[in-house]
Amino acid sequence: MAAKLDISFAKSARLAGATAILLQTAEAGPAGLSDADPAGVYDRAATVRKFKAKAISTLDIVAPHGSEADRIVVLGLGKGDVLKAHDWLRAGGTAASVLKGSEKAIVYTDAPGANVSANAVADFALGMLLRTYKFDTYKSAKKNDEDEAPSKEKTLKVTIVTADVAAAKKAFQVAEAVAEGVILARNLVNEPANILGPEEFAAKARELEKLGVEIEILGEKEMKKLGMGALLGVSQGSVRPPRLVIMQWKGGKPKDKPLAFIGKGVVFDTGGISIKPAAGMEDMKGDMGGAAAVTGLMHTLAARKAKANVIGIIGLVENMPDGNAQRPGDIVTSMSGQTIEVINTDAEGRLVLCDALWYCNDRFKPEFMINLATLTGAIMVALGSHHAGLFSNDDRLSDALLKAGMTSNERLWRMPLGDEYDKMIDSKFADMKNTGGRYAGSITAAQFLKRFVGSTPWAHLDIAGTAMGSPSDEINQSWGSGFGVRLLDEFVRANYEA
Ligand code: MN
Numbered sequence: 001m002a003a004k005l006d007i008s009f010a011k012s013a014r015l016a017g018a019t020a021i022l023l024q025t026a027e028a029g030p031a032g033l034s035d036a037d038p039a040g041v042y043d044r045a046a047t048v049r050k051f052k053a054k055a056i057s058t059l060d061i062v063a064p065h066g067s068e069a070d071r072i073v074v075l076g077l078g079k080g081d082v083l084k085a086h087d088w089l090r091a092g093g094t095a096a097s098v099l100k101g102s103e104k105a106i107v108y109t110d111a112p113g114a115n116v117s118a119n120a121v122a123d124f125a126l127g128m129l130l131r132t133y134k135f136d137t138y139k140s141a142k143k144n145d146e147d148e149a150p151s152k153e154k155t156l157k158v159t160i161v162t163a164d165v166a167a168a169k170k171a172f173q174v175a176e177a178v179a180e181g182v183i184l185a186r187n188l189v190n191e192p193a194n195i196l197g198p199e200e201f202a203a204k205a206r207e208l209e210k211l212g213v214e215i216e217i218l219g220e221k222e223m224k225k226l227g228m229g230a231l232l233g234v235s236q237g238s239v240r241p242p243r244l245v246i247m248q249w250k251g252g253k254p255k256d257k258p259l260a261f262i263g264k265g266v267v268f269d270t271g272g273i274s275i276k277p278a279a280g281m282e283d284m285k286g287d288m289g290g291a292a293a294v295t296g297l298m299h300t301l302a303a304r305k306a307k308a309n310v311i312g313i314i315g316l317v318e319n320m321p322d323g324n325a326q327r328p329g330d331i332v333t334s335m336s337g338q339t340i341e342v343i344n345t346d347a348e349g350r351l352v353l354c355d356a357l358w359y360c361n362d363r364f365k366p367e368f369m370i371n372l373a374t375l376t377g378a379i380m381v382a383l384g385s386h387h388a389g390l391f392s393n394d395d396r397l398s399d400a401l402l403k404a405g406m407t408s409n410e411r412l413w414r415m416p417l418g419d420e421y422d423k424m425i426d427s428k429f430a431d432m433k434n435t436g437g438r439y440a441g442s443i444t445a446a447q448f449l450k451r452f453v454g455s456t457p458w459a460h461l462d463i464a465g466t467a468m469g470s471p472s473d474e475i476n477q478s479w480g481s482g483f484g485v486r487l488l489d490e491f492v493r494a495n496y497e498a
């Protein structure tokens with residue numbers, strides 16, 4: 001659900017009936033103090049509360065004497081000279097959290113002692129938008145509980161007071177495109193599988209046509225013709241037919257090779273015949289987090305008119321046990337011609353991705369391929385939910401991704417690949433098998449994918465620990481986090497739009 005937040009920018013604003021939020025660095029006093037606090041209540045309040053403007057700390061003054069504002073909240077930024085993009089996002093998120101239930105707020109962002117660029121102001125606003133997000137589609141209004149009653153929720157009007165209004169507005173257009181992409185990805189992950197099957201997901205992707213993205217949707221017949229036996233093997237146990245969606249954004253020069261992003265979109269993963277245990281299986285509605293991130297990214301890039309040619313491909317299937325489901329021991333032929341022995345039908349994501357990767361490489365000859373997938377539980381064992389696993393055959397691509405991870409704070413950790421691991425997926429009966437056994441499970445999954453990318457620079461992001469159920473923070477309180485959208489938007493912007 002779109003954030004019920006209306007943000008505008010101005011040089012000054014009327015404080016009557018509003019909450020005033022004043023940003024402050026550790027080195028100097030709060031922004032906007034003379035406007036919001038003519039009677040000088042701040043000094044005493046700060047002394048009483050021992051407020052030192054540490055990062056994301058707040059000083060809350062209700063009904064301040066002599067002020068037109070109903071409430072003054074001073075929001076600490078910490079040291080002003082080291083503030084990075086993510087610090088501004090966190091500050092914005094914190095501001096949104098203290099404004100819960102409010103209807104009007106005036107935010108003074110130009111904190112003395114900080115270098116407050118237009119981008120910093122936009123990042124602050126982005127943090128507010130991301131924090132305000134709530135997935136409440138299926139909650140009916142309850143009486144006497146404002147929090148749980150979406151229909152009663154009023155729009156929060158926020159005016160951001162800053163010196164360079166025009167520059168802030170311009171930077172905010174980009175931030176809004178990012179917020180929309182992240183929120184789209186979160187919505188897709190949060191939707192239950194009975195509502196969001198492969199066809200419904202494809203229809204959501206089709207909506208990007210409004211932004212100028214070209215969309216093609218392949219059905220079962222077309223995929224059969226292309227020989228996508230690996231992907232189709234996964235979907236054959238479901239009554240819902242698979243879809244492969246190809247999204248193209250042509251914002252670059254015609255001669256520029258496209259950048260390609262590929263997503264795993266298993267709308268629900270029961271494990272198939274190798275069925276999963278019941279506990280926690282409901283989380284497998286989020287096994288399309290990779291496809292959600294790619295779709296959200298395409299939205300953001302198109303909405304902000306990125307100057308790059310970008311392909312997004314998502315493989316949408318449902319993995320179900322059924323009389324027609326594939327069995328352990330089955331051998332399928334992928335589009336590449338390579339044969340795969342299916343040892344475990346729960347290792348299905350790689351079967352979907354291998355055909356999508358091969359198709360992408362074969363048709364588009366991209367600059368690189370980056371795939372995102374909630375691929376293995378093993379990556380959560382290794383990294384928890386604070387880093388996604390990065391596997392790559394290309395050091396330059398890998399370094400650029402790691403850097404974008406640091407900037408966006410959607411962090412990656414590079415994991416190894418190697419011949420010894422590759423051998424672990426050799427099969428007695430086919431060219432390879434779809435699992436390498438218990439150990440190094442996220443690495444052997446990556447080795448599997450690597451067999452389908454040729455010499456194209458490629459990176460695989462295993463986002464099983466970061467796309468869903470990750471701990472909430474200042475800018476995300478949602479189960480589906482939208483991980484990957486900000487990371488890859490930053491990556492494209494920093495490396496391909498100069
Ligand atoms: Mn699985």
Ligand code: ZN
Nearest residue numbers: 266269287349
């Ligand atoms: Zn899966």
